[in-house]
Amino acid sequence: MSSNFDMAIMATAEDAIQAKHASVAAGYYNDRFIQPFYQSSARRRRQVQPIIKRGTHARVCCMDRAISAFCNSTRKFSRRQIVVVGAGKDTSYFRYLSGDIMGMDEELTPAPCTWYEVDHTAVTQEKKQIIEDSELLSSCCPLTSTSYGFFSVSKKDKNHEYHLVEHDLRDDPSLLLEKLGLDYALPTLFLMECVLMYIPDTASRRLITALSKATERVWMVCYEPILGNDPFGKMMQQNLTQAGVATPESCLLRVRTLQAQLEKLIESNFSRAVGCDMWSAYQTVLTQAQRQQANKCEFLDEMEEWILIMQHYCFVAATTESIERDMLTSVGDNSPLGFATKSCQVLVAE
Numbered sequence: 433m434s435s436n437f438d439m440a441i442m443a444t445a446e447d448a449i450q451a452k453h454a455s456v457a458a459g460y461y462n463d464r465f466i467q468p469f470y471q472s473s474a475r476r477r478r479q480v481q482p483i484i485k486r487g488t489h490a491r492v493c494c495m496d497r498a499i500s501a502f503c504n505s506t507r508k509f510s511r512r513q514i515v516v517v518g519a520g521k522d523t524s525y526f527r528y529l530s531g532d533i534m535g536m537d538e539e540l541t542p543a544p545c546t547w548y549e550v551d552h553t554a555v556t557q558e559k560k561q562i563i564e565d566s567e568l569l570s571s572c573c574p575l576t577s578t579s580y581g582f583f584s585v586s587k588k589d590k591n592h593e594y595h596l597v598e599h600d601l602r603d604d605p606s607l608l609l610e611k612l613g614l615d616y617a618l619p620t621l622f623l624m625e626c627v628l629m630y631i632p633d634t635a636s637r638r639l640i641t642a643l644s645k646a647t648e649r650v651w652m653v654c655y656e657p658i659l660g661n662d663p664f665g666k667m668m669q670q671n672l673t674q675a676g677v678a679t680p681e682s683c684l685l686r687v688r689t690l691q692a693q694l695e696k697l698i699e700s701n702f703s704r705a706v707g708c709d710m711w712s713a714y715q716t717v718l719t720q721a722q723r724q725q726a727n728k729c730e731f732l733d734e735m736e737e738w739i740l741i742m743q744h745y746c747f748v749a750a751t752t753e754s755i756e757r758d759m760l761t762s763v764g765d766n767s768p769l770g771f772a773t774k775s776c777q778v779l780v781a782e
Contacts, residue, residue, distance in 0.1 A: 440676035441630050442555055445520030446473045448626075451488040452523075454480035459729045460489035460721075461534065465526040466568035472521075472558070479582055482730040483738045487745075488727055490710060493534060493718045494747045495623060498653040499524065501534030501768035503543045505760055506619045509772040511544045511591075513620040513647070515612065518601060518627030519549035521559060525594055526572055529586055534722070544591035548612055549580030553598040556581055580611035588637065601627070602635045605642035612646070620647040625655045632646055635682050637700055646700040650752045651760055658709065658746050659688045690746045694779040698751040706761050708767075708776040711733055711739050717747060717770035755780065 453470040456463045499514065506512045509590045516522055525547045527533050538540065549559075560582050563569040573584035580599075586592040599608045614620060622643050628636045644650050659665035668687065671676040678685060687696055690707055697705040708716070714723070732738060749769055751761045763771045763778055 437676060437679070438552065443678065444626070444630075445555060448488075448696065449473055449521045451480050451484050452492065455485040455488045455492070458482075458485055460485060460726055461492055462532060463523055464532070465523040465569065466523075468562055468569055469521040469523065472562045472565075483734050483741070484543075485730065486726055486732060486738065487710070487720075487741060489674065490714050490718060490742070491625065491745075493722050494655060494710075494713055495524070495625060495653070496534040497717055497769060498621070498749065499528065499533050500537075501760055502619075502621045502651060503545070504537060505768060507543055511546060511615070511620055513546045513548070513614055513618050513622065514552065514642075515548040515614075515622045515625045517550050517622055517643075519541060519551050519559075520555060521562075522549065522625075524623075525549070526569065526745075527545070529572055529589065529592060541589070545614075545779070546593045546595070546618075548595045548597055550597045550599050550601070550608065550612075552600055555600045556596050558623050562688050591642060601631055601639060605639045607610075608639075608640060609646055614646050616647050618647060619649040620651070622650065624652070624653045627656065628654065629656055629682060630677055631683055632679070633683050633686040635683070637696065639710065640697065640700040644752050650702075652697070652750045654693070654746075654748045655710075656687075656693060656746055656748070657684060658690050658693065658744055659684065660736040660744065661688065664740050665722060668744060690777055693746055693748050694750075694777060697748070698779050698781050702756055703751040703752055703781045704758065704761050704778065705750040706763055706771050706776055706778045707746050707747065708771060709743045710745040711742035712772070712775035713747040713770070714742060716772040716775055 439485060444493055448470050453466050456466055491547055495748050505573040528542055531542060560575055563575060563648050573586055575584050582596040584594040592711045597611050599611060690709060694705040749761050760768055763776055764773050
């Protein structure tokens, strides 16, 4: 793939941080660590529309719920591992350390965790520089160089480790697992936000399969577009192709529906996969308080367009655990992730 393609993909991290900064500034949610990443952005500042801010808030709420539910459900373990794949300028680790992940039990300190962020070398190097240049960020995790990237032990709590791992996700996933050096016995959560969409479908399947076998207990949570074949999805495809981030081989164009997303996970060694589109997630995964907060921030007069956009993204979770042992991917009133029976799809390996 051309360097122009790589640059276009890496630029999406700048778009994401601008949308998140605008959402925080408007009061949708709190993120005291986002400012240094926003200030570092070389992208031209642009006005972020309310429709984007509300969608960004929903995305953050869903991923936060995945982190908090995973940590709360694995407290019987001495540690857990969280791997953010294609992390970009994500601030979740810093928010986790400070207890700011939405849904975390405020009565308890963050559970001991080894946290990994994986991304292209250029992105990782830039993030390292941003952390070192910020007193706020560097006070949380002073970085030292390693053979695979950078490493830190939290100053605030020695139970937390942070790894910045340099890796091109199109490369051999066995190399990534070697760099990560995960503890096979510890529960592990892999997080991906709009990451698989850019990778060739064959490479993404190799990656997912390798990650599913990385440890004894694996969970994966993804936020991805689902274009379908309707006019709106075709317009999204045209826009993303013109932006230089979609190729005929990419997952974006090959895995076009929620059903296809779930099938892909089951075909990649997961035992159960569950998911819903983001409009359903907004009503069941987000809490009533989170929806009320969004309504307080801004009036949204593009409701029909917003619903249409949300229906073209999905929130998906999968596990290698047996159905009898796993609660995280369960569906119904007691679902830790908020998956409602009538609004989600479930696939189970035969």
